[in-house]
Amino acid sequence: MASESNALPRRVLVTGASGLIGKAIQHVVLTEGGKLDGEEWFFISSKDADLRDVGQTRAVFEKHRPTDVIHLAARVAGLFFLSKENLQFLRDNVKIDDNVLHTAHQMDVTKVVSCLSSCIFPDKTTYPIDETMIHNGPPHESNFGYAYAKRMIDIQNRAYFRQHGRCYTSVVPTNVFGPHDNFTAENGHVLSAVIGKTYKAKLEGTQVNVCGTGNPRRQFTYSLDLARIMVWVMREYKEIDPLIISVEEEMAIKEAVEVIAESLDFKGNIHYDTTMSDGQIRKTATTAKLRRYLPDFTFTPVKEAIKMTCDWFVANYDIANK
Ligand code: NAP
Ligand code: GFB
DSSP: OOOOOTTOSEEEEEETTTSHHHHHHHIIIIISOOOOTTEEEEEOOTTTOOTTSHHHHHHHHHHHOOSEEEEOOOOOOOHHHHHHOHHHHHHHHHHHHHHHHHHHHHTTOSEEEEEOOGGGSBSSOOSSBOGGGTTSSOBOGGGHHHHHHHHHHHHHHHHHHHHHOOEEEEEEEOEEEOTTOBOOTTTOOHHHHHHHHHHHHHHHTOOEEEESOSOOEEOEEEHHHHHHHHHHHHHHOOOSSOEEEOOSOOEEHHHHHHHHHHHTTOOSOEEEETTSOOOOSOOOBOOHHHHHHOTTOOOOOHHHHHHHHHHHHHHTTTTSBO
């Protein structure tokens, strides 16, 4: 991915940098040599500032004086936790996003790249979904609080452009997984939660309980691939309109569970608890726009990426969020 790098020097602030995607961006920038001459990067978490608080947001921006922001900070969870606390996810994320975008504007930040999510897509829709369809009808009821908060980022970006000419934009990742994920059964996303549960079942000699039928299909995107593309977006993407970032292929949850069991060498029983929700059956997104920009980008094959994530989890069991 060639870079024009014509706007250097650049001071990039990454919010939410201690999370799954933030750690992947740190890896790409600091370990894979993704940092360009003339760039300085600052990685912050909630320990540096609670971005729900406008004063703390302002203080951390004043400290680092960014020219560009990759905004990842959010209250995030898998389906089951999100659906229990729609109000809290709505309120916290609306506050975080408003504080970050408005402080960025007040401090003359040139570019902000925020994260939407494929769970914000309309529930009743035609497939595949593209970037123009995000607001066409209500999202799935299970995560409406989180989804409406995320949709507001796109509305805010348009308003900052219309009123102030700002290039504040967003990406739409699908279901992301990788090292440093949240592997807890309580609020992890499906892959990380099932990795955590399967490894525990292996250690304890018990069965694995998977939620739902295993039939829903998801586009599972490896965090390192997403991070590589997000760094490109920060440098090169000039649109206000969102960009879907995802692998093209879909995988049934049941198939993913089998890949996890094989990767962790789990030979015990796998039970599907069909009394639990399946959530949205599918939310297939098209990657046509991404392909127009980056026709040659190669995603890590999903099975390989699941195996690498399992290996990371086992090797880092002591420090993993499980
Ligand atoms: P994550 O692992 O849960 O990390 C969340 C990050 O946000 C952490 O660094 C956390 O800091 C920070 N944070 C949370 N509340 C904060 C607050 N009040 N003030 C400051 N920082 C706060 O999330 P992720 O999976 O990396 O997601 C990053 C972004 O991608 C989010 O905007 C999410 O909506 C979006 N996204 C994620 C997925 C996915 O499948 N994971 C899919 C689509 C979009 P601490 O560690 O200090 O708490
Ligand atoms: O990753 P996930 O929680 O969220 O996956 P979504 C939920 C799907 O996986 C449902 C099944 O079909 C569940 O029945 N599943 C099976 C499990 N076992 C488990 C388990 O142990 N934990 C979890 N969590 N699911 C997400 C949003 O929707 O979309 C996220 O909730 C994010 O916040 C993401 O925006 C992109 O894929 O349904």
